[in-house]
Amino acid sequence: MSDRHLTKNVLLVFLPSESGVDGARSLYDEKRVNPFFTWTNQSLRSLIKQSQFAIPPLSLMILSSVEVEGIEQSICDMRFEEFPWQKKWDLVGISVQTGMAKKAFELAEKLRAAGIQIVLGGAHVTLFPESCRSHADILVEGEADDLWKELLTDLTTGSLKKLYRSDIFPDLGIPRAVSKQSLVKSRYFTTNLIQTGRGCQYSCDFCNVHLLNGHALRKRSVPEVVSEVARFQEHDQRIFFFVDDSINADPSYAAELFRKLIPLKIRWFGQATTTLGQQHELLKTFADSGCQALLVGIESIEPASRSAHKKNQNRAGELVKAVRSIREAGISLYGSFIYGLDGDTLDTPAAILDFVNETKLDVPGINILRPTPGTQVFERLKEEGRLLFDPHDITAYRYSFGQEMLYKPKQISIGAFIESYSELTSQLFNIKSAIIRGLCAPRSKSAVMLFNLFYTHLYSLSRHDLKHQHEKTIT
Numbered sequence: 001m002s003d004r005h006l007t008k009n010v011l012l013v014f015l016p017s018e019s020g021v022d023g024a025r026s027l028y029d030e031k032r033v034n035p036f037f038t039w040t041n042q043s044l045r046s047l048i049k050q051s052q053f054a055i056p057p058l059s060l061m062i063l064s065s066v067e068v069e070g071i072e073q074s075i076c077d078m079r080f081e082e083f084p085w086q087k088k089w090d091l092v093g094i095s096v097q098t099g100m101a102k103k104a105f106e107l108a109e110k111l112r113a114a115g116i117q118i119v120l121g122g123a124h125v126t127l128f129p130e131s132c133r134s135h136a137d138i139l140v141e142g143e144a145d146d147l148w149k150e151l152l153t154d155l156t157t158g159s160l161k162k163l164y165r166s167d168i169f170p171d172l173g174i175p176r177a178v179s180k181q182s183l184v185k186s187r188y189f190t191t192n193l194i195q196t197g198r199g200c201q202y203s204c205d206f207c208n209v210h211l212l213n214g215h216a217l218r219k220r221s222v223p224e225v226v227s228e229v230a231r232f233q234e235h236d237q238r239i240f241f242f243v244d245d246s247i248n249a250d251p252s253y254a255a256e257l258f259r260k261l262i263p264l265k266i267r268w269f270g271q272a273t274t275t276l277g278q279q280h281e282l283l284k285t286f287a288d289s290g291c292q293a294l295l296v297g298i299e300s301i302e303p304a305s306r307s308a309h310k311k312n313q314n315r316a317g318e319l320v321k322a323v324r325s326i327r328e329a330g331i332s333l334y335g336s337f338i339y340g341l342d343g344d345t346l347d348t349p350a351a352i353l354d355f356v357n358e359t360k361l362d363v364p365g366i367n368i369l370r371p372t373p374g375t376q377v378f379e380r381l382k383e384e385g386r387l388l389f390d391p392h393d394i395t396a397y398r399y400s401f402g403q404e405m406l407y408k409p410k411q412i413s414i415g416a417f418i419e420s421y422s423e424l425t426s427q428l429f430n431i432k433s434a435i436i437r438g439l440c441a442p443r444s445k446s447a448v449m450l451f452n453l454f455y456t457h458l459y460s461l462s463r464h465d466l467k468h469q470h471e472k473t474i475t
């Protein structure tokens with residue numbers, strides 16, 4: 001028998017979410033609403049898909065780069081393609097996100113019925129392994145970087161175990177080259193996705209990053225990241241996206257990395273905390289190394305909400321200054337807010353509007369608090385009886401673009417909340433403000449304009465669905 005016949009085929013599957021950048025859609029049966037609304041949504045949905053807002057699934061990129069003799073790995077990104085039934089798969093891995101578990105379990109069941117071995121991994125499996133056990137042959141709990149090699153090796157020897165779990169986080173300082181060979185380049189906004197580190201030292205109660213990746217900051221080595229950038233650049237000259245929940249949390253690491261990237265003349269996007277506004281030298285290095293735009297989590301400008309949800313890393317009064325200094329350094333900013341936190345009142349939208357006008361934030365993202373199962377806020381709201389979905393059904397929570405209320409706000413009635421959220425998002429997102437923000441953005445003007453236009457559509461969908469939910473289901 002030739003080696004070719006001995007090769008085991010492994011497929012890694014990424015599932016699309018219900019809405020958002022994967023193609024905005026109403027959560028309700030679109031046939032029930034007026035035909036013009038349906039037609040507009042469907043046309044915009046395909047336009048959004050074609051606009052390539054999607055980025056590759058990083059975790060699957062990392063796993064597909066693990067090399068084991070006798071194994072051939074591929075990625076199926078179901079945002080763009082159907083499951084490839086025509087090929088024989090020795091093992092299929094599905095990445096399960098909380099909010100998408102139902103869909104993942106359904107696919108797993110279908111594949112198992114066809115005799116395909118299924119391994120489930122990802123955030124949901126790590127937080128709720130028991131809920132996944134009956135839907136898989138194998139579970140991978142926790143960060144899979146090292147476990148995946150062990151699993152693939154066991155596949156070649158026919159000795160797969162039911163569970164792969166590590167009680168310690170992988171040391172990211174160990175070189176692990178990431179390859180993009182399993183990606184279809186033309187599908188994505190960019191394939192230049194590079195992880196620099198994991199972990200977050202903060203404990204915001206609505207976030208699960210610190211639960212999944214720990215509080216210690218683990219960084220990849222600077223020479224490894226620099227050589228990955230140079231290697232990726234040869235195949236794709238588009239923008240780079242550095243994945244790290246706060247790239248400036250370790251300023252000396254960030255300064256060394258981005259100084260070394262200056263000669264490569266890349267353009268890049270990333271995520272940072274607003275503290276960057278006070279780290280003047282680092283801010284300049286970011287701008288000099290080609291930083292075009294950053295996403296910062298402002299979350300709330302209400303002091304009562306910041307302390308109620310343990311968002312303590314910057315005082316509200318410092319935020320305006322921080323945002324201004326980042327923009328003055330020539331970097332566009334996507335600022336993410338959460339409206340509906342426990343300290344918020346009906347005065348909060350006006351405060352957000354003032355903040356956005358004062359700072360000229362380039363993309364103001366307004367989120368409704370999302371009590372994701374596993375987070376501290378989920379547990380608290382469950383105890384307080386404020387959840388609007390069954391907290392005991394692990395598949396009841398679903399992900400959407402602010403299209404449904406999942407909890408009762410503390411100080412505002414649901415009806416008043418939806419009305420004020422709708423008013424706020426209508427004022428912030430319209431064609432005129434999208435054009436103005438695009439023209440005023442320090443960098444990446446067309447991307448800023450496009451993003452604002454995209455959000456103008458998404459927020460109208462969100463308002464539509466919230467109104468529908470309120471009329472139909474909330475008494």
Ligand code: SF4
Pocket residue numbers: 200201202203204207208209210245297
């Ligand atoms: S919201 Fe940001 S700062 Fe807060 S815990 Fe999550 S990653 Fe860390």
